[in-house]
Amino acid sequence: ETGVTQTPRHLVMGMTNKKSLKCEQHLGHNAMYWYKQSAKKPLELMFVYNFKEQTENNSVPSRFSPECPNSSHLFLHLHTLQPEDSALYLCASSLLEGPREQYFGPGTRLTVT
Amino acid sequence: GEDVEQSLFLSVREGDSSVINCTYTDSSSTYLYWYKQEPGAGLQLLTYIFSNMDMKQDQRLTVLLNKKDKHLSLRIADTQTGDSAIYFCAETRTGGGNKLTFGTGTQLKVEL
Numbered sequence: 001e002t003g004v005t006q007t008p009r010h011l012v013m014g015m016t017n018k019k020s021l022k023c024e025q026h027l028g029h030n031a032m033y034w035y036k037q038s039a040k041k042p043l044e045l046m047f048v049y050n051f052k053e054q055t056e057n058n059s060v061p062s063r064f065s066p067e068c069p070n071s072s073h074l075f076l077h078l079h080t081l082q083p084e085d086s087a088l089y090l091c092a093s094s095l096l097e098g099p100r101e102q103y104f105g106p107g108t109r110l111t112v113t
Numbered sequence: 114g115e116d117v118e119q120s121l122f123l124s125v126r127e128g129d130s131s132v133i134n135c136t137y138t139d140s141s142s143t144y145l146y147w148y149k150q151e152p153g154a155g156l157q158l159l160t161y162i163f164s165n166m167d168m169k170q171d172q173r174l175t176v177l178l179n180k181k182d183k184h185l186s187l188r189i190a191d192t193q194t195g196d197s198a199i200y201f202c203a204e205t206r207t208g209g210g211n212k213l214t215f216g217t218g219t220q221l222k223v224e225l
Contacts, residue, residue: 004155031211043156043201043215056212089154099144099163100211104155 004105006091012111013081016083021076021108023091032074033102034066035090043090049074050086050096117202119214124222131192133219135185135202142204146180146213147187150199157201159187189221197223 011016025032034046037068048056049068063085064078075093088109092102117137125131137145138209142164147157162169162176169176175188185202202216 004153042217045212048210048212050211054212072157086149092156094201096211098160100205101146101158101161102211103158103211104118104148 004091004093004103006089006105008108009106010109010111012113013078015081017081018077018079020078020112021089022093023076024076024101025074025091025104025105026101026112027093029093029103030071031093031094031096031100032068032071033058033092033094034074037085037090037107038046038109044098046053054096056062069105078110080093081110086110086112117214119200119216119219121217122220122222124224125192127192127194127223127225129192131187131196131221131223133187133189133200133206133221135187135201135216137183137185137202137204137205137214139206140180140183141183141207141215142183142217143207143208144205145176145185146203147174147176148201148203148215150218151199152198156201159214192221194221194223194225199220 007022011045032049035043046060047066052068056113090107091105094100094102144163147159173190177186199218201218203213
């Protein structure tokens with residue numbers, strides 16, 4: 001595997017379910033990010049992890065719970081979601097030095113029913 | 114300010130040049146980036162430019178930065194149907210750490 005991978009690519013869940021999104025980066029980066037992309041809205045940064053430590057929580061509801069066990073893996077645990085949480089969830093990674101350009105995974109298309 | 118603005122749509126004919134524009138309000142930008150997103154996919158980094166540069170060229174892509182006017186553009190030469198996508202500009206700012214601020218995206222449609 002190369003780059004940034006995300007699983008699953010598609011997820012349909014009910015409002016009472018618990019599920020997790022997984023992201024893995026194979027680029028040797030030390031920062032990882034979760035973004036939410038909804039139709040007709042700008043890309044929203046949700047969480048930032050630098051060296052496994054959370055450095056930003058952009059006022060995300062507690063029904064989204066991130067976990068970063070090491071610099072290569074990032075999870076987003078989901079529980080009791082709402083239909084308005086349906087969106088494309090994108091993971092990205094970068095170095096913390098230099099241009100800090102972020103590389104994105106393909107995303108997980110989440111539908112909450 | 115927080116805004117990074119782009120026009121919503123651009124339509125060009127195959128073989129023509131495309132110019133996608135972006136304006137930003139924060140003068141502390143350090144790096145500016147262009148990303149491409151095809152349907153159902155994540156964002157693909159195309160290129161980036163450091164804020165003390167005026168221009169950067171990479172094959173068919175030319176980035177122009179006018180820091181005085183806070184204006185960034187991406188020119189795609191010889192536009193092909195495979196270039197049809199949404200293009201996002203983004204910036205990092207002094208004191209903003211590694212946080213990217215994205216524009217709203219420009220939908221580029223390439224017609225035959």
